[in-house]
Amino acid sequence: MESIREVFWNVPEGPWIVYTLAIVAVLIFVYAIVARFWVVWRRGKPEDRFHPFWRRIGAFIKTGIVDGLAHKRMLREPYPGIPHLLIFWGCVFLLLCAGVDFLSHYWFHSWTGGTPGLIHSLISDIGGILIFIGTIVFIVRRYAQKPGAFQERLDRSSDDLITVILILLVVVTGFFVEAFRIATIGPGTQEAAWSLWSPGGWIVGKAFADSSLGTLLTWHRILWYVHILITVGAVLYISLFYSRLNHIITSTANAFFRNREPKGALVPINLEEAEFYGVGEIGNFTWKQLLDLDACTRCGRCQERCPAYLSGQPLSPKKIIQSLKEHLLEESHYPFLTKVPQTSLITAQPEVAAEADPPRALIGEVIPEEAIWSCYTCGACQEICPIYAEHINKIIDMRRNLVLEQAKVPELAEPILSCIETRGHSCKGTTATRTDWEQGLDIKHLSEDSQVDLVFWVGCQASLEDRSVKIAQAFAKILKAAGINFATLGTEESCCGDPARRMGNEYLFQMQAVKNIELLKNYNVKKIVTTCPHCFNTIKNEYPQFDGEFEVIHHSQLITQLIKEGKLKLNSGINKRITYHDPCYLGRHNDIYEPPRRVLKAIPQIDLVEMQRSYWNSFCCGGGGGRFWIEEASGERISNLRLEDVIKTKADIVATACPFCLQMLEDAIKAKGLEESLQDLDIAELVELATHSSS
Ligand code: SF4
Ligand code: SF4
Structure with a gap:
């Protein structure tokens, strides 16, 4: 006797019900995506994000399949990252199994018979178990755990709860359907041995071992219907509501169209042909920038690493994205529900703008000017964002509009720009x-x-x-x-x-x-x-x-x-404890992390210690994005916060590889009166000391 995977066992009418509902759900799903593209993303200006096409395809496959196994950005935060990956891979397994079920039902019968069928059942159950574990961890983290620092960033909206509950119910009802079927199998039979290939249903089925056959059959049918309706309901929820679950589609598309240019490069304006400079209204963004807004999952990782936000300035990269998204939906009149959770907004606004409301000004009303000027372009937000959102270009585009269209420049920036224009340098x-x-x-x-x-x-x-x-x-x-x-x-x-x-x-x-x-x-x-x-x-x-x-x-x-080639000899030791500060434009924007450390390690006797926030996670000094010249109007000075990281290492010297970082750290050291115990030096100064002394 050969095992057969029993998809429609006890539900003879199952196939036409499932396939009818599936067709309706898929049509609505496709319609929603097309409507979204047509009504929302198409509002943006053109931008070529298809080239280099094959490199994009390759990178997409790598990100989706290879990195998807262990999405590196996700795992930078293991606590939410691991359960997310469990859910992701669980869904992939279940979708593949559903596809095989469909194909084998009509055509490839051998795919679900014998050993392939048993393996299929096992993979399907593993998928369900992964999702079950992932959603439980999410629920505990989000709703049961005591509020901690990391939870400040979480939105506890009803959408989030509906999302996890829906996912959880799909797998739990699936296990119950299996469990009622398995419970009807007599012990010691060949079929009982096969049921071990469905471990999720097998475990749940133990609870119903003593139930009568009639009860099991009735409950099996009821749960089968519930399972199908919840699954279809989840698809409709994704299609018709602007829910977090939408990111299944939008973040996948965003990953495909992600930036392939150097990370540190801003997008140029064609000054001769542009009809306007920068972005002053939502339709001035490109379609990819609008897709970015749509793809944001409100995870809050960017906000948690933003130096401006952490120092109490009026900027949160997450809120920038979410406020722009809400405004985009207001302006687009998307045909479905467009509610965005209020906890995400910078300014208190009505949940859904009424038709008659006058449009809000993008700069000033949707995004405050202070937020636009508060960015250090440090890249911390972009480096952690799991959906590859590009915050900096959006913020700079709004700055461009302020400067070039509205002639609005912060008071302290004005003389610097004049100095560059008239004297060719920025040192007023x-x-x-x-x-x-x-x-x-x-x-x-x-x-x-x-x-x-x-x-x-x-x-x-x-x-x-x-x-x-x-x-x-x-x-x-x-x-x-x-x-x-x-x-x-x-x-x-x-x-x-x-x-x-x-x-x-x-x-x-x-x-x-x-x-x-x-x-x-x-x-x-x-x-x-x-x-x-x-x-x-x-x-x-x-x-x-x-x-x-x-x-x-x-x-x-x-x-x-030069050290490696033996052209530079560092013979004289520096017997000091040194920590290295990664400049944003060297590290995050250009991935140069190791060379400065190699230089320091080549100097004899140096005791190199790392700050807790280093490499990609380094904390900005406060000197980038033109902010070297624009003092913080509110909140703590960023350089003072960075100095706290330095102090924790008990280092004698903080080394860096950027004149701006050096100046910012020096100012912070002086402000704290630590000149006697803490020095800041560029790596070149340290190397010169090591070479000079030996000669
Ligand atoms: S670039 Fe830096 S300062 Fe600007 S929003 Fe991102 S994290 Fe904040
Ligand atoms: S922009 Fe990225 S990191 Fe920030 S909340 Fe959205 S998805 Fe998360």
Whole structure:
């Protein structure tokens, strides 16, 4: 005798009921997706997110199948991440099994007979068990656990409860259907042995072992109907309501269309052709930016890592996304229920905007201006977001609108932008020139000799700011000690444009970029090194947008290479406890985490300790996104919060690889009166100490 998988056992009318309901549910589901695309996402401007198509397909398969097994971003937070993965894989198993059930019912009968059928039953039950465990953990975490710091970010909306209850009921009723069938099987029979291949139903079935056959058959039929109706109800709920469950579709699409450009690069504006600059109303976003809003699951991971939010400033990346989403739905008049949980909103607004309500202004009413200016572009939100939302481009697009369309610039930013425009640097008030730091170092300029192997792009900070010039001096000495034939642009160097771009002045940025690219090309420059991660990111990742292709390396990479090649000897030890602060534009935006650490580890006697928040999880110093010049209007200074992380390591020195981070940390050290016990140094200064002492 061969085992047969009994899908419609005791329910002879089952097939037509299931397939009729399935067809209706699928049609409604497809209609809802098309309506969503047509009414909501299509409001956005065009954007090519299909190319490179095959690389996208490959990455999508890798993310969905390979990474899906252990979605790396999800597992950065194991507590919610693991149950989510259990539910994800449980659903995949169940959907595959349902597909096989359908195909084998009409055509491929052998798929559900004998050993394949038993394996099929096992996989299906494993899927159900995974979902069961995952949903229980979610319910306990969300509704039963005492409120803790992490729970601040959770929305306890009715939608969330309905979502987990629906998922849970689908699998629980499925187990009961199986259990009533298995309980009718007599002990010691071959069929009883086969029932072990359905472990979920087998365990539940033990509870009904003593029930009469009539009772079991009746309850089996009842539960079968309940199971089917709940399953179809779940599909309709996904289709007709703007529920969290929608992310099954939207976040999958978002993962496919995710950014494939360098992480640190902002999207350029075509200044000549654009009809308006930046985003001043919801339809000014691109369709992909609108899809981002739709895909957000309100998980709160971004908010929990946002330095602006954590320091008490009026910005939460999650709230930005959710408020934009609510506004999008108001404006789109999506034909189905468009309710978004109120706990997500920045401003208190009616749950669903009435038809007659005048449209709200995107900037000012939906998103407060202070929120737009509070971002440090640190990338912490994007790096943790499991659905690959891109917060920074949206915030910068709104800044662009404020600056270029409405001529609104924060008071403290205005003189910096003017300084870049008129003097070519961002160091307002300085009387120094770009070459003062070179005194006594005999630095060559490209105007004197362009036949060099390397151009040292010094950057405004390291050329002109008192504290940062020491980085340029130390690095120049290192290059000389290693025998590198290099030159600088001297007084011809001009601001790379990063502050202007991050402050929303795309026009000024592009002027700087075009001017610098032309200059570098005139000197036939091939390779550039910089000590500043902002210059590094801009020249490496953003100048190619304007036909400026150069090989760009950061000094941490070059020093590592020189040490490895034996061109730089670090013989003199530094017997200190050191911790390293990852600059956002080096780490998160460019994935350069190890080279600075390798440099530090190469210095004899250094005791390198990590801060709790390091690598991708590093905490911003407060100097990015133009915020170096714009003081925090409210809340705690970010650099003070970062200093707390440093202090916890009991380090004598905090090392970094960015002049902005160095200045921010130095200010925090002074503010706390720790100058005697804590030093901040760039890795170049430490290396120079180690080489200099040995000579
Ligand atoms: S980039 Fe940084 S500061 Fe800006 S919203 Fe994201 S986490 Fe917050
Ligand atoms: S934007 Fe991403 S990280 Fe933030 S709440 Fe939405 S899904 Fe979560």
